[in-house]
Amino acid sequence: MKAQVTVTLREGILDPQGKAVEHALKSLGFDSVSSVRVGKSIEVELNGLSPEEAGKQVDEMCRKLLSNPVTENFSVKLAEPAGE
Template structure:
């Protein structure tokens, strides 16, 4: 089973990397870009066949290792 975890900074948390990308895009002529926020994508390959069970387990992984719940949100997608 394949799953994807999207980890993004919570609203209000500063994102210097995003600001740097924004500046670089603008200097390349991409003036239509208003804001850039960076995040992480984690692709998992899992044994097991129950989608619900996998989702629950991945939530555990996010809480315990993959995300920092103080400053980050996560979203899980299971195929």
């Protein structure tokens, strides 16, 4: 089982990295870009858990370590590997 964790900055939190990427995209001519936010993608492989239990554990991982609730939001997508 693989969990795809996406951590993004909360709305209203300054994202200097996103701003820099936004400016670079605009300087490349992508004039329609109005905002860029940069986040993190974390892949966690898990063994021997039901999807329900895996979801619960990954949620706890996100709260304890993978994200900081002061500045970040997270979302989790679980994927069963093909053939299982």
